[in-house]
Amino acid sequence: MDLGITGKSAIICASSKGLGLGCARALAAEGVNIVMNARGADALNAAAEDIRAQFGVTVTTVAGDITTQAGRDAVLAAAGDVDILVNNAGGPPPGMWSDWSRDDFIAALDANMLTPIAMIQALVPGMMAKGWGRVVNITSQSVKSPIAILGLSNSARAGLTGFVAGTSRQVAPEGVTINNLLPGIHATDRAAALDGGVVKEQGITMEQARAQRAATIPARRYGTAAEFGATCAFLCSQHAGFIVGQNILADGGAVNATL
Ligand code: NAP
Numbered sequence: 134m135d136l137g138i139t140g141k142s143a144i145i146c147a148s149s150k151g152l153g154l155g156c157a158r159a160l161a162a163e164g165v166n167i168v169m170n171a172r173g174a175d176a177l178n179a180a181a182e183d184i185r186a187q188f189g190v191t192v193t194t195v196a197g198d199i200t201t202q203a204g205r206d207a208v209l210a211a212a213g214d215v216d217i218l219v220n221n222a223g224g225p226p227p228g229m230w231s232d233w234s235r236d237d238f239i240a241a242l243d244a245n246m247l248t249p250i251a252m253i254q255a256l257v258p259g260m261m262a263k264g265w266g267r268v269v270n271i272t273s274q275s276v277k278s279p280i281a282i283l284g285l286s287n288s289a290r291a292g293l294t295g296f297v298a299g300t301s302r303q304v305a306p307e308g309v310t311i312n313n314l315l316p317g318i319h320a321t322d323r324a325a326a327l328d329g330g331v332v333k334e335q336g337i338t339m340e341q342a343r344a345q346r347a348a349t350i351p352a353r354r355y356g357t358a359a360e361f362g363a364t365c366a367f368l369c370s371q372h373a374g375f376i377v378g379q380n381i382l383a384d385g386g387a388v389n390a391t392l
Pocket of ligand 1: 146170272274323324
């Protein structure tokens with residue numbers, strides 16, 4: 134299927150690895166010129182070089198922390214006018230509800246709620262003026278089914294989800310769609326870090342921790358960044374213009390719900 138977005142331009146935040154990289158690669162494969170971002174320059178530049186070589190699109194890299202004003206300003210300055218925004222950042226650490234301080238909550242809100250909102254506020258007016266735009270926020274299955282040890286993530290992402298629910302309806306008349314893509318367990322560094330915690334806690338091997346978690350997913354495996362990226366690219370396509378304000382799970386059936 135031709136997604137109809139060749140020649141468009143996109144920012145993919147937090148995209149040197151994992152799900153963000155999956156989205157960057159899938160958009161580049163469709164001929165979208167991209168701006169990639171991450172804090173670490175080495176992995177970012179290596180990922181960008183690989184994409185340039187494979188897909189022949191223009192790839193601009195901006196190393197910096199997207200959860201800071203300076204990081205966002207640098208990305209926005211490098212990108213200029215864009216058609217597609219993929220919001221992403223690292224997830225908050227796991228922990229116990231009784232231990233988190235106000236500062237812990239502020240950090241999580243900054244990273245996973247206020248940063249994507251700031252990027253939307255910066256870029257959606259330009260999309261509306263052109264009459265076309267796509268925003269995809271990478272959130273989490275925890276929005277639909279809470280993961281108790283990720284309470285900081287549950288809280289911040291619920292806030293973003295509420296913002297998107299209303300705002301997406303306000304901008305849709307101008308041809309701009311905003312949707313959230315909710316990953317379940319995917320084979321990335323983030324998943325490995327969480328599995329590492331289980332290894333320590335339960336005294337089992339990494340393979341056992343992975344097998345244990347995979348067994349809880351109806352698909353009986355972890356998702357891949359490539360299939361997540363392909364779903365993101367479809368949401369950014371011409372064909373997805375009637376999908377507005379939705380929360381789309383990519384979780385192998387892990388969330389056990391009818392709707
Ligand atoms: P990952 O494999 O750890 O990759 C994270 C990427 O984001 C890296 O490129 C990292 O590069 C970059 N990054 C992290 N913090 C950043 C920041 N402050 N500014 C700019 N770049 C930043 O993570 P992932 O698995 O792809 O997860 C992506 C998001 O999905 C996270 O919010 C995570 O909580 C959520 N999620 C993941 C899963 C899963 O199973 N993988 C499930 C549910 C939700 P640098 O470190 O160099 O900055």
